[in-house]
Amino acid sequence: MHAASDVAALSSVIVATRTHGPLPGRDTAYWVTLARRLLQRGSCPPLSGGAAADGSVVSAADVRALFEPARSWVVDAAGLGMQVDEPEFLEEVRRLNPTAATFLLPQAPFESLGSGPSGDSTQWVDFAFAVPGRSLTVIELDGESHRTTAAADAARDAALAERGVTTVRCTERSEAQRLARALSIEPGLSVTCGGGAELRDALRAVRWAYAVIEAVAVGALVPAPRWTVSGVAWHQWFGDLLDCLAGLDAVWRTGVMPSSIDVIDDGDVTTWTNPFDDRVQHDGVVDETPRVSVCVDWGPVWAALPVEHDIVVRGVPLPTLAGWDEDLSSERRTLVEGVDHRGSLEQALCAVARYAIGVPSFREGQVRAIERVLTGGDSLALLPTGHGKTLIYQLAMLLRPGLTLVVAPLVSLIGDQERRFLELGIDRVLAIHGGRTGSSDDAQAVLAAVRSGNSLIMFVSPERLQIDSFRKALSSSLSSRVAGLTVVDEAHCVSEWGHDFRTSYLRLGRNLRRWTANDGGAPALVSLTGTASPGVVRDVLRELDIDATDPGAVQRPPTFDRPNLSFEILDGGAANDFDMLRHAITAVIPQRLGLSLETIAGAGNRCDVGGLVFVPWTKGDYGVVEVRRQLVEWFQDLGINARVDVYCGAAPSGRDPRTWDAEKAEIARRFQADELAILVTTKAFGMGIDKPNIRWTAHLGMPSSIEAFAQEAGRAGRDRRLRAHCVLVTGQRDPxxxxxxxxxxxxxxxxxxxxxxxxxxxxxxxxxxxxxFPGLGADAPLTEGERKTLELAWVIGDVEQAKDMWRRLKAAEARPGAVLTIPHLPDGAKVLAPREQDRIKSLVDRALFRLSMVGVVDDLTVEPRAGRLTVHLANYDRASIDESYLAFAERMQPGRHRSHLARVLAAPDDLDERICFHLEGVVRMVYSVIEPARVTALREMLRLTRQGRSDEVIRSTIAAYLSDGPTAQLLSELAVATRVDMAAALQAIDALPSGDHYEWAGSATRQLEAYPGHPVLLAVRAAGEAQLPAGDVEAFGEFVAQLTSSLDSYELDDEAASDVFRWLRRVLVNFQQGRRASWLPMLWATFHEKSRHWRLLDETSREVLQNWKADPHELDAARAVRLRLMVRSDDSRTPRKDER
Known part of the structure; x- marks a missing residue:
């Protein structure tokens, strides 16, 4: 790694160009802006295409060696504005210590020195002595004027000292001679890996490419079939650089790059050929061949530049980084979606990604998602864990001018993403979150970094975006600089359906567009997550204002299957889950992967294989600390010292909560750096964390859903070339x-x-x-501690909390369109401990979120230090809150419009009472839909643990569950229909192409986790259970029972019941030539339990009994049902005597 001064000396250059033609046209300006961006993506990007930024160690000695051997430079005193005695001092130093003179900087700006804040300079020092690897020294030549400015000079010296800079003052020539002799750069420098000729060649290649870009910017090189560039000998790295620039040209069709470039030095000619030439239109090209002479060298700042070249790029040993080029263009250009005018867009993108990010090829879904961004369309990109979601905006940000703004939910995620960019050599990154800066520092950091153009990308937490001063600073900064792209990472946090729901995402999409828009509108918004349920997808699109009707709004890969992962479920029985976990880690996993126990444990010098043990708790017997302790003991019993640590959100037992965040970040760093072999972790590990060599996962206890299992197990096997094994250890004490x-x-x-x-x-x-979901009202079943806390701090129950929040707003004089400021905490909560206060704040935020669902709250901002909320109310009235409630109800329970409308018609006339009435409806619907949906997800996960012990069954179940094939798409459309037409739905399902045996069950399961109780989905799930190889008749009966109940709740008539009953009969009879016919009695008996279906069963049973070809199982079922019907005592429900 490099100290700041080393990087500055390595990266900084002086660029001089001859004046040529007029300002570049729009296409050329756009290409130059992005070409500079690619080369200037960081102060020290990889030195060759595809290399990791930290793949070679460059020492201060290497940097100093760039400037040796010293040349006979000519001092450019006039050009630098030196004072009378300064050139004489410089010549004296050159005579006595010529090597040291290279590192003297005359007239250095005061504000650029040391570690203090930089800015526009109004003061300069005579000389700065800036040797890489050594502390900075300022040399002041004091003349007669010093006697009158001694006090001011002393103050400047003190200010420099605070910046870590030593000041030496010389008053006589003899002192200057003594100082010159004393200046040393420690001769006899050693060169480490990455230094010497290789370092010089790599830098020369990048600077040569930069000179070509500048030649285009000043009009020395104009569009033409061929260019000639002389002065620097060809190097192999030139090819990657030119391919990258040509790929950029091909992506945006700017027509800048020629068909070929002749690179000439001392008569040697090497010709580069444009790989995308057949896709470039050269409009307005000149007939002659443009020629330019380039010089790339290293030397002191004070040396005169050679006059025989058109472009000079000189590396200079500056103590701080020089500024970045300003953008020549701030356009947000867009591609035409789905139209590739030049052949394969993927090849052009790959040429850019290979050089700038080191990615040789793309994975499925990545190119389409990047193309969507470049077309300017908003989107939700769903890519499986380990599939490279981050690459989408890593590359897109380099292909658009301006700032990329990324909203990420966790400090650890922001830190990990920042680390990834630094590893890529992209250090023009700004991360804003509470763990790094105070809110009072944020505004200044944003203004400085965004306005100056120093940052290409800014990461920010959603909570920061709720701070009004931060919003204003961001908007003000972007008034002078375009926002090129906005990104919402881990977008599932937007949705209340998601387990990581964050109320701070309220109105995020609308607000991002508002703060980043300019005269050309708002930039494209891309939201990213892994697998997401239909409910989460629906909420993300709505909350982020992404048009769900746009065919390209949701980007999915063709398949979520991970071929290099294998799965296994082990049952620990009633009380042996820990024994089974030991067996999994010390026997099963090593055997499946062909690895030694020492390799699994990281017992060697380096942990080449990583593993994750997922546990449910932070503390307790199933917590990270206890499981780690046992894990270490298991390996010690085998004579192995395992490298194991823990990772979780809150501080575990025995760790200091005050320092846990920093400790956790260090644990993650060590794990990613292969210093740890195993992490015992909660589900907190994973968001955005990338470690390619995780080869195995083990779950102690089943996750909350099949989706969660797929996500967490998917942390393994990110290197697709290596097999990975995922084990789930389950144990049910009381089935x-x-x-x-x-x-x-x-x-x-x-x-x-x-x-x-x-x-x-x-x-x-x-x-x-x-x-x-702690409970709706005051009778919520809470623990004694929870009840006491809420009784002291506020009110109990989600409904009461939502209503009380409205009362608090009314007390603050709520009215349509008002902006109210209220305490974040209710009065009673102020006596609680900080952790309990945070819990109450989250409940307050959730209550305000509920008010937004009924159209009362429009937005809110937070003043953390003052403990206040500013609530922006909508211009609500009776009609608007009714409309908001209906829209919410239709999203949550589509197909029940009549019942939703009936509830609205029953609402009180008084506006305040009506708001409370709708609030209660919203909360109750959340409990009646989302809570059962999560129970459904858990029940399906349990079924997988009971039925899917083999890799084939588990893989097929997960693949079907995550599939976006024809069945999934049709069920999604049927689920959101405003009216349930059972006959039409079943007809459409019958028309589907035949799939594998898991498809119906998997697709229906996924939809039921968004729309529990939907009759069509329940019918398909029941039929799907019959098609599973290990289908369970009892489970089939459960789905049919839920179906019969849903027919009532969705107000479907007897005809719909008849349609679905007959359809299920047909499925059972026809599946594999009657293989499931034995399940027919379950179907008949379950429908019989619903008394209102007796006429259907009566008619159908007579048909069956009269059919001599009827299946024997169905004959038995029909006879049994008729006997039950005959003994009914209610005449209205009993068949007539003459029909018996």
């Missing part, structure tokens, strides 16, 4: 209790009162669910 808890008919209140460990895996997951 009967588990089944009862997850039964769809079990009341939510009953689920909340149980021993979380008594129900094993499921109990622990239900505990998390209970935390998200």
């Amino acid at each position: 009967v209790l588990v089944d009862r808890l997850l039964d769809a008919r079990t009341l939510p209140e009953a689920r909340r009162v149980f021993d979380r460990d008594g129900a094993g895996d499921v109990g622990r997951q239900l505990f998390f669910l209970h935390n998200s």
